[in-house]
Amino acid sequence: xxxxxxxxxxxxxxxxxxxxxxxWQPPSYWxxxxxxxxxxxxxxxxxxxxxIWMSLHEWKVGSPxxxxxxxxxxxxxxxxxxxxxxxxxxxxxxxxxxxxxxLGTLAAVVFHTKFPMRGFLRGLFILPMMATPVAIALVWTMxxxxxxxxxxxxxxxxxxxxxxxxxHPATVIPSLVLVETWQWTPLVMxxxxxxxxxxxxxPYESALIDGATRWQVxxxxxxxxxxxxxxxxxxxxxxxxxxxxxxxxxxxxGGPGTASxxxxxxxxxxxxxxxxVGYASAIVVVFFALIVALxxxxxxxxxxxxxxxxxxxx
Amino acid sequence: xxxxxxLGFALLVIVSPAxxxxxxxxxxxxxxxxxxxxxxxxxxxxxxxxxxxxAVFGSNRFTTYFANxxxxxxxxxxxxxxxxxxxxxxxxxxxxxxxAVVVLIARITPGLSYLIPLFLLFQWLGLLGTxxxxxxxxxxxxxxxxxxxxxxxxxxxxxxLEESALIDGATRWQVxxxxxxxxxRPGIAVAFILAVIFSWNNFVFGIVxxxxxxxxxxxxxxxxxxxxxxxWGPLAAAALIVTLPVLLLTVFAQRQIVAGLTAxxxxxx
Numbered sequence: 001x002x003x004x005x006x007x008x009x010x011x012x013x014x015x016x017x018x019x020x021x022x023x024w025q026p027p028s029y030w031x032x033x034x035x036x037x038x039x040x041x042x043x044x045x046x047x048x049x050x051x052i053w054m055s056l057h058e059w060k061v062g063s064p065x066x067x068x069x070x071x072x073x074x075x076x077x078x079x080x081x082x083x084x085x086x087x088x089x090x091x092x093x094x095x096x097x098x099x100x101x102x103l104g105t106l107a108a109v110v111f112h113t114k115f116p117m118r119g120f121l122r123g124l125f126i127l128p129m130m131a132t133p134v135a136i137a138l139v140w141t142m143x144x145x146x147x148x149x150x151x152x153x154x155x156x157x158x159x160x161x162x163x164x165x166x167x168h169p170a171t172v173i174p175s176l177v178l179v180e181t182w183q184w185t186p187l188v189m190x191x192x193x194x195x196x197x198x199x200x201x202x203p204y205e206s207a208l209i210d211g212a213t214r215w216q217v218x219x220x221x222x223x224x225x226x227x228x229x230x231x232x233x234x235x236x237x238x239x240x241x242x243x244x245x246x247x248x249x250x251x252x253x254g255g256p257g258t259a260s261x262x263x264x265x266x267x268x269x270x271x272x273x274x275x276x277v278g279y280a281s282a283i284v285v286v287f288f289a290l291i292v293a294l295x296x297x298x299x300x301x302x303x304x305x306x307x308x309x310x311x312x313x314x
Numbered sequence: 315x316x317x318x319x320x321l322g323f324a325l326l327v328i329v330s331p332a333x334x335x336x337x338x339x340x341x342x343x344x345x346x347x348x349x350x351x352x353x354x355x356x357x358x359x360x361x362x363x364x365x366x367x368x369a370v371f372g373s374n375r376f377t378t379y380f381a382n383x384x385x386x387x388x389x390x391x392x393x394x395x396x397x398x399x400x401x402x403x404x405x406x407x408x409x410x411x412x413x414a415v416v417v418l419i420a421r422i423t424p425g426l427s428y429l430i431p432l433f434l435l436f437q438w439l440g441l442l443g444t445x446x447x448x449x450x451x452x453x454x455x456x457x458x459x460x461x462x463x464x465x466x467x468x469x470x471x472x473x474x475l476e477e478s479a480l481i482d483g484a485t486r487w488q489v490x491x492x493x494x495x496x497x498x499r500p501g502i503a504v505a506f507i508l509a510v511i512f513s514w515n516n517f518v519f520g521i522v523x524x525x526x527x528x529x530x531x532x533x534x535x536x537x538x539x540x541x542x543x544x545x546w547g548p549l550a551a552a553a554l555i556v557t558l559p560v561l562l563l564t565v566f567a568q569r570q571i572v573a574g575l576t577a578x579x580x581x582x583x
Contacts, residue, residue: 029486032404033413035397036461043428043454044420050431061434110324121329123568128332130564130571132515134532135553138539139339142546150338150355182331187575194576243424246517250536264424271430272522284427291422 055281065278072282081258082283085266086290088173089242092262093294095177096184096241097234103181104188104233105226109218111189112196126186133183137250140179141166144251166252169259176260179247184240188233195229196222231302238298242291263287336561342550343367350546366551376552378527379534385445386530387513390452394460394509399502402464403490414465420458425518428454433522447523448530455516456509463508466577467501468494504574507567511560531556 055072059065076082111122128136143150144165152162165175203221212220245264248254254261254269261269267287271280342350346363349356370376405413428451436447471494479489520533529537535552564571 029404029408031486032400032490033408033410036401036457039393039397039453039457040416040420043432043450043457044416044423047428047431048419048423050434051427054431107328110321110328113321115321115325119568121325122572123565125329125332126568126572127336127561127564130511130515130560131336132517132532132553132557132560134515134517134536135557138535138549138553139335139342141539142342142550143338148351148353148355153353153355182335186332190572190576239422245424245426246532249521250517250539264426267424267426271426272433277430277434280430284424284430288423288427291424295422 051281051284054278055285057278059276059278061275061277068278072279073286075279076282076286081261082263082266084258085261085263088260089262089264089290092173092177092180092244092260093238093241095174096180096244097237099177099181100185100188100237101230101234104185105192105230107185107189108192108196109222111193126190128183129186133246134250136183137179137247140247141251144175166260167256169256172252172256172260176248176251179251180241180244183247184237188237191229191233191236192226195226199225227305231298235295235298238294239291242294263290339550339554342546343554344551345547347545347547363547366547367555369548370552370555375529376534379529379531382445382448382524382528383514383530383532386448386452387510389449390456390513391506391509393449394453394456395502395506398457398460398505399464399495399498400490402461403468403494403498405461406465406468414462417458417462420454421462425454425516429519429522436523442523443525443528445528448519448528451519451523452513452516454519455512459509459512460505463505463574463577464498464501467498467504471497500570503567504570504577507563507570508574511563511571514560 054065056067056069057065058068058071107125111118111125142148144167146152146162146164146167149165151165155162163171166172199222203225204217207217207221243264244262245268248260248262248265249268252260254265258266263283264287267280267283270276270283341357341359343366344362344364345356345359345366346361349359404410432447432451436442436450441447475497476489476493479493480486484492515532516530517532517536520530521536524530524533535549535556538549538552
């Protein structure tokens with residue numbers, strides 16, 4: 001991609017350099033970029049190229065690779081563990097986008113008002129997303145404990161029966177989504193808060209003069225104007241939720257059984273438990289394609305809803 | 315007045331999941347096992363057990379892991395600033411927006427995908443068992459953050475001063491060093507803080523690349539988990555120690571973090 005940028009730059013540079021004004025030549029900016037370019041080539045481009053090459057080979061660590069064409073890719077649809085992991089990923093992602101988006105927007109509306117200690121409370125609110133995920137996961141694991149966990153105690157206070165949380169196949173994904181939502185609602189809040197801050201005051205003033213209720217003001221003025229920010233938040237949330245690893249790995253390792261095994265978790269097992277790097281590379285490529293496809297779907301959603309009443313989406 | 319009460323209540327609901335979680339974490343870390351294993355739970359124990367912290371610091375490897383984390387995060391961040399700040403400057407001045415696509419790809423790609431090829435490369439180079447693999451792979455995290463934030467920052471700094479310096483005969487490097495760089499200090503601070511946090515928190519690279527002696531703190535904490543024995547106190551203490559530097563940084567550099575995350579986020583979409 002940098003190559004494209006380079007070829008675009010060259011004509012512009014030679015164009016300005018051609019008329020020799022007093023011997024002054026605008027020097028190139030390329031020396032600034034080259035060191036980073038080398039790093040990016042080494043740690044981002046090279047792994048990608050190598051991954052694609054590996055995905056065309058049958059290769060277990062310790063034995064030499066043999067070229068098998070697309071066999072690794074053809075194997076994927078019949079691999080039930082992979083297909084299940086795709087479903088787990090989609091369910092996990094959908095919930096992990098929707099809930100933080102809803103709660104984050106509500107939180108942003110509250111944080112948009114002026115009140116004492118606003119900075120401190122905002123700092124407190126964003127702690128979950130900055131804290132070390134593994135450390136967080138550890139404490140959540142203790143909280144999920146069926147006998148001694150604080151969550152079941154809290155449930156008992158409001159008269160609800162104890163749950164098995166991450167220790168039962170039916171509740172494991174919702175429980176992990178609870179952690180993910182707790183962790184990442186702040187990011188949505190920050191993005192939406194930025195959107196709310198960018199709205200000029202005039203529409204509010206005229207709406208209030210016209211006697212609009214607070215809900216009407218939010219629904220018909222704020223919401224359409226923060227729509228672009230909600231889409232950005234949804235996009236980032238989607239990308240992060242699909243890739244979610246630390247929390248799931250540290251709390252359940254994909255279990256019980258494979259009930260919470262997402263693509264990323266399965267990928268880990270294939271690559272670093274079975275050392276089947278050829279097949280794992282094929283999973284990487286398909287995984288990346290899936291993320292790009294989901295991003296494309298979100299972009300389409302944005303374009304189509306642009307014409308309609310923007311509020312209909314949220 | 316009713317509005318104020320409503321706002322206060324709303325704030326309480328919004329902030330308490332975060333606040334109570336970290337208080338509970340603290341509570342777990344200062345209790346004796348008998349309190350941690352009691353039901354109903356003990357919130358504030360009669361006797362504090364600071365021994366949990368002493369146990370964590372006392373284990374001989376903990377200082378090694380702490381040093382590992384410092385070295386990996388420090389080196390990966392320093393190197394990222396060294397190459398990323400000039401790159402952000404160059405890309406912003408060249409208006410090479412398409413180059414940012416690489417950063418975007420890096421943002422979308424799952425961290426595990428880099429691990430497979432780089433793991434094989436490090437194995438082939440015989441680097442496994444040293445800290446180098448982790449330092450190098452953490453660049454995947456730190457370099458894109460720095461470039462991304464610096465492009466955004468240099469695009470907002472004024473060109474006029476740089477142009478007049480160029481006309482006065484300064485070289486591009488001198489302009490960068492003496493004109494652009496001093497103005498960009500706040501942007502560099504944002505890039506530095508975010509790179510440090512995301513590198514410090516990284517877990518996935520360590521579980522694959524770290525050996526017994528080269529674990530970073532998140533990996534070390536993960537390896538402390540054993541569900542057979544109920545030793546929540548030391549575990550919670552270790553978890554709190556690992557994340558405390560980041561929590562403090564968040565509290566004290568909140569403005570920079572918020573600016574960096576929202577700027578990066580808005581551009582990221």
